Amino acid sequence: MGNPTTLKPLTRAEEAFLRALGRVITQLPRVADADMLEEQPISSVEYMVLVHLSEAPDHRLRMSELANACGLSLSGMTRVVNRLEAQSLVMRQRCADDGRAWHAVITTAGWTQLKQAWPTNLASVRRHVFSRLEGCDIAAATEVLERIALAERA
Template identity: 50%
Template sequence: MTSKPAPARHAVRPLTEAEEAVVRALPLLINALPRAIDAVMIQEQQMSATEYLALMHLSEAPDRRMRMGDLSAACDMSLSGTTRVVHRLEREGYIERVRCDRDKRSYRAALTDSGFARLEEAWPSNLAALRRHFLDHLNGIDLKTLAAALGKVAG
């Protein structure tokens, strides 16, 4: 059995102080930001941030409809989690589940007019929370460059 040689010590660069700060802050952001937005949305709109995201993605989809799997991917949730969210929104009259035309076994989530109106009502709270808890802290930072870098990391 052949083992790989250990990488040369000089090939690994230690983190700079700035790099270390970013690496340590990122997990905090990933956890804290969604919680903060969710808390605002629940307090002000009696709607979770996840419910808001589902309505938002549906509003942007062709005919305001998405296959459940596509909605799951857009919301970065499991299919079962998305189904629970859709059921809650369906009970409120914001979403309808409709059978797919081509595949009668699967469903699409469809945003209702009431759901679109609810999204428009909740939008200012979501936007204010995003600004207060995230964007307002990025003054002086090139947001296009930041967005491109984050996209590279995520992609």
């Protein structure tokens, strides 16, 4: 960190951006979750778990990798996978190369639920995000968000 006497305060524009970003980070998951739960038996977090598993090699990920992909702690991911397992949408299997680790694997029922929930998620994302980005350079915005995310992983 820097010395408080040499730190340059945020400009009004920087402060406004930071506050708006904070509101998006807290509000967007809530509204997406409300949309999903209004029409589907899974939450938006559960939907994203199914998405990540559907895109993974052999449609499986170590629990730790899945937690990282979804931005959750391992214990948080365990709770989500427990809920999905109770609905038979995901199952756990021991990792063949590491007996201490577990994979989460999407089931046939999970694929069906993912396909059923996709239109709900798409409509929510279009309504709450992309409808407000008209005229914006989405590729440039994506690059900025990726730079921020990648810097925080280092």
